[in-house]
Amino acid sequence: NAGVMQNPRHLVRRRGQEARLRCSPMKGHSHVYWYRQLPEEGLKFMVYLQKENIIDESGMPKERFSAEFPKEGPSILRIQQVVRGDSAAYFCASSPVDNEQFFGPGTRLTVL
Amino acid sequence: AQSVTQLDSQVPVFEEAPVELRCNYSSSVSVYLFWYVQYPNQGLQLLLKYLSGSTLVKGINGFEAEFNKSQTSFHLRKPSVHISDTAEYFCAVSSGGSNYKLTFGKGTLLTVNP
Numbered sequence: 001n002a003g004v005m006q007n008p009r010h011l012v013r014r015r016g017q018e019a020r021l022r023c024s025p026m027k028g029h030s031h032v033y034w035y036r037q038l039p040e041e042g043l044k045f046m047v048y049l050q051k052e053n054i055i056d057e058s059g060m061p062k063e064r065f066s067a068e069f070p071k072e073g074p075s076i077l078r079i080q081q082v083v084r085g086d087s088a089a090y091f092c093a094s095s096p097v098d099n100e101q102f103f104g105p106g107t108r109l110t111v112l
Numbered sequence: 113a114q115s116v117t118q119l120d121s122q123v124p125v126f127e128e129a130p131v132e133l134r135c136n137y138s139s140s141v142s143v144y145l146f147w148y149v150q151y152p153n154q155g156l157q158l159l160l161k162y163l164s165g166s167t168l169v170k171g172i173n174g175f176e177a178e179f180n181k182s183q184t185s186f187h188l189r190k191p192s193v194h195i196s197d198t199a200e201y202f203c204a205v206s207s208g209g210s211n212y213k214l215t216f217g218k219g220t221l222l223t224v225n226p
Contacts, residue, residue, distance in 0.1 A: 004155075033213060042116075042202055042216035043156075056213060091155060095212065103148075103155040 002026070004094050004104035005074075012110045019079040019086070021107045025094030032075045033101060034067060037089040046090075049075060082111045114139040114205050118217035126225050127195055133188040133220045135203030145186040146204040146214065147177055156202065162186065173197070198224045 005024040013019050025032050030051050035043040048056040049069035060067065064082075069075040079086055089108050093101035119134040137143060144163050148156040160171025167179040177188045186203060200221050204214040 031212075035214075035216075040218075042118075042218045043214070045213045045215065048213050059213075093156075093214075100158065100161065101212065101214065103157070105155040108153075 004092060004102050006090075006092050006104035006107050008107060009105060010108050010110070012112065013082050014112050015083055016081050019082050019109055019111075021077040021079075021090050021092075021109070023075040023077070023092030023094075023104060025075070025092075026102055029094035029096050029102070031095045031097075032069050033093045033095070034075075034077050035091045035093065037091060037106075039088075043091060046077075079109075082109075084111045087111045114143070114207060114215045116203050116205050116215055116217035118201075118203055118220050120220050121218065122221045122223065124223045124225060125193055128192045130191050131189065131193050131197075131222065133201050133203075133222065135186045135188065135217060137184050137186065137203070137205045139184075139205060139207065141207050143205045143207055144212075145177075145179060146206070147171065147175070147186075147188050148202045148204060149173075150200045150202065150219075152199075159188070159201075193222070193224045195224050195226060197222060 032049045034046040037043045045059040047060050047067045064080045066078045089106045091106045092104045095101045115138050117136045125131050146161045147159040150156050160169045162169045162179045170176045175190050200219045202219045203217040206212045
């Protein structure tokens with residue numbers, strides 16, 4: 001059973017461009033969480049999704065950030081008009097019905 | 113609201129020495145507690161978790177942690193560390209129910225020296 005997949009592993013964008021981060025959960029997992037890790041800080045919760053539904057987006061910035069988890073395909077975290085402060089590692093985690101979350105390797109976003 | 117405090121940002125130890133990484137939490141509801149390990153440029157791996165039952169929890173790689181409700185602590189211990197244990201360790205809490213989002217501490221960098 002493959003683990004949580006994230007791509008790309010590294011992403012470089014210039015200010016003002018869009019960033020799309022993808023997360024494929026483990027087989028059989030219908031819950032996806034996104035977290036952001038800023039340099040020398042712990043992970044901060046961003047959004048919790050189930051298939052086709054956003055359950056909790058209390059950690060998402062109000063503007064430029066959006067997330068989806070369609071019926072088919074990976075979960076997408078989209079950042080529009082990126083700024084230097086968006087540079088961070090973005091981690092996706094998936095879980096089955098219970099509460100153990102399995103983390104992907106992360107996408108490291110660098111905004112020039 | 114929940115919060116997690118990891119009291120030490122860095123812990124240097126010598127190989128084969130014991131180690132304790134401290135974690136305190138605050139929450140107004142019952143919690144589930146976790147310790148994760150992160151190796152450089154990798155994702156997080158679950159070391160152990162406390163959901164209910166025995167307050168002494170054993171995890172992978174010889175780690176264990178004890179849940180102390182009165183002190184709101186969940187300290188991680190290992191009796192004898194190896195060079196390969198060098199990594200960042202994160203304590204996390206969730207309240208369960210229908211939303212298991214994790215609240216993390218800022219992490220403790222454990223460095224094991226020969």
